[in-house]
Amino acid sequence: MRVLALLDGTLADPDAPQIRVDDLGLMRGDGVFETILVVDGKPRELSPHLDRLERSAAMLDMPVPPRAEFERAVELVIGNWTGGSEFALKLVYTRGVEGGDGTGTGFALGMEIGAKVLKQRAEGLSAVTLDRGIEADLADRAPWLLLGAKSLSYAINMAAIREAERRGAAEVIFTTSSGSVLEGPTSTVILVRGKTLVTPPSKLGILPGTTQYALFRAAERAGWTVLVEPVQTGELYDAEGVFLASSVRKITRVTTLDGKQLPDSAALLTELQGLYESEY
Amino acid sequence: MRVLALLDGTLADPDAPQIRVDDLGLMRGDGVFETILVVDGKPRELSPHLDRLERSAAMLDMPVPPRAEFERAVELVIGNWTGGSEFALKLVYTRGVEGGDGTGTGFALGMEIGAKVLKQRAEGLSAVTLDRGIEADLADRAPWLLLGAKSLSYAINMAAIREAERRGAAEVIFTTSSGSVLEGPTSTVILVRGKTLVTPPSKLGILPGTTQYALFRAAERAGWTVLVEPVQTGELYDAEGVFLASSVRKITRVTTLDGKQLPDSAALLTELQGLYESEY
Structure with missing residues (x-):
């Protein structure tokens, strides 16, 4: 099932057209988005997601996404959801129609979580x-490249996943040209070394992860060391576990990387999941 | 005025919603487009534009855009256009709705040419x-980055133009990190040295220009030398003229670059315009 709420506080039909052809979100991929996990009627990390939506919008010189209207739309979708106990809630905010008055187009769309993601959560992925x-300094040097903004211009991210599939894998870990680990197309990379969690820093031009942040918060409280620092590709093979984190996939382990088997991190995953879930 | 035609051969209201919120063109900037100039009821370079639409779609692993349906939509818009003698005709083809049957969403939208473009055509731009x-070899090395595809993921191109405006200019000439000239966010760069026209090669990961190609075709017939070869930023200052070419802007001269006055190329522009118009 799907539930669609608009920023004016009304529900709308997700199977009917709602967007004009000249919306810059469509015409230019000119807008921002967030995907939030809702569990048992509660949106996880709503405030960090709305903060990041604002941050992305600022990077695109867009108006501030109207927070109260988005919060209302989130409530409206949740209140009208009659599907499974967990669902994905997508928030979209575009620059509005071409030549318009500058008002953005926004909505919240609740969607079932796909079977593939559920399988990957359980079994891991390649x-x-x-x-x-x-390169590592590009985001700072060239802010017009929008590195680290969660924009609607995600064609590259989708193309990368198709390339992974062509190579017989399910997901991607992007690296800089000199082999520094960045992020997945729709996820944050986390590795485990002993009692330490590591993720690459967002100053490399990657998205600060909301799920990764929640996990690190819980892990730190539980006595883990958490590091946000550059990671080289080779270090992924030496780790006790490599994980991709995102709102909808939660924490998913990487079982093989570039065709090479990684250490079995099933027990580690159970431990990290426990930490993550303890936040809610 | 605006005229909207759909791929099923019908006209539709451009002021009414036509696109679903879960269309991947909106959700992921996952689709391709072309902008064609129509003059006195005739679409210029229609066939090269449709070829390029197909090429972009192939780079995105999309289905082949249905050519006959696009041609019919183009005719329909032109047949119903009652505005100015020149207009912009945008063709859009997306990957369709998420989880759909793989059918793309496509349309042709006729739009007036903005006053800013007309002014720049006459006066040039900074x-x-x-x-x-x-870097120069990236497009070949990493096809998943979709360099040289005209995709709907154009947020970077729009952000670059805003950066130019912040710097008091109107347009952008993108370069590689080592200073090799690429293209404008929505145009091809052409420079003139004596009786030679030069443009950078598309293997650098830039779009082959339809207007540039038409101009080079005419120029070659008229005895000019035309070169498709790498250009360093410094060479732009040494040229007798630097021009940005695109369907809607035609050939527009660059008057200042990075705040530095370029040689007066008004007479050269008249000559190039004559060559270009001789094609139609």
Whole structure:
């Protein structure tokens, strides 16, 4: 099932057209989004997601996404959801129609979580590393490249996943051209070394992860060391576990990387899941 | 005025919603487009534009855009256009709705040409160079980055134009990180040295220009030398003229680059315009 709420506080039909052809979100991929996990009627990390939506919008010089209207739309979708106990809630905010008055187009769309994601959560997934074609200092040097903004211009991210599938894998870990680990197309990379969790820093031009942040918060409280620092591709093979984190996939383990088997991290996953769930 | 035609051969209201919120063109900038100039009821370079639409779709692993349906939509818009003698005709083809049957969403939208473009055609424009953050071999090495595809994921291109405006200019000439000239966010770069026209090669990961190609075709017939070869930023200052070419802007001269006055190329523009118009 799907539930669609608009920023004016009304529900709308997700199977009917709602967007004009000249919306810049469509015409130019010119807008921002977030995907939130809702469990038992509660949106996880809503405030960090709305903060990040604002941050992405600012990177695109867009108006501030109207927070109260988005919060209302979130409540409206949740209140009208009659599907499974967990669902994905997507928030979208575009620059509005071409030549318009500057008012953005926004909505919240509740969707079932796909079977593939549920299977990957349980069984892990295979990943390949792909060159993202950037260097570590580019995000700072060239903010017009919008590195680290969660924009609607995600064609590259989708193309990378198709490339992974062509290589017989399910997911991607992007790296800089010199082999520094970045992120997945729709996830944050986390590795485990002993009692330490590591993720690459967002200053490399990647998205600060909401799920990764929640996990690190819980882990730190439980006595883990958490590090946000550059990671080289080779270090992924030496880790006790490599994980992709995102709102909808939660924490998913990477079982093979570039065709090479990684250490069995099933027990580690159970431990991390426990930490993550303890936050809610 | 605006005229909207759909791929089923019908006209539709461009002021009414036509696109579902879960269309991947909106959700992921996952689709391709072309913008065609129509003059006195005739679409210019229609066939090269449709070829390029197909090429972009192939780069995105999308189904082949249905050519006959697009041609019919183009005719329908032109047949119902009652505005100015020149207009812009945008063709859009997306991957369709999420979880759908793989059928793309497509349309043709006729739109008036903005006053800003008309002014720039007459008076020229100021441009700045901006680092596109890529190197010359990246397009070949990493096809998943979709360099040279005209996709709907154009947020970076729009952000670059806003950066130019912040710097007091109107347009952008993208360069590689090592200073090799690429293209404008929505145009092809052409420079003139004596009786030679030069443009950078598309293997750098840039779009082959339809207007540039038409101009080079005419120029070659008229005895000019035409070169498709790498150009360094410094060479732009040494040229007798620097031009941005695109369907809607035709050939527009760059008057200042990074705040530095370029040689007066008004007479050269008249000559190039004559060559270009001789094609139609």
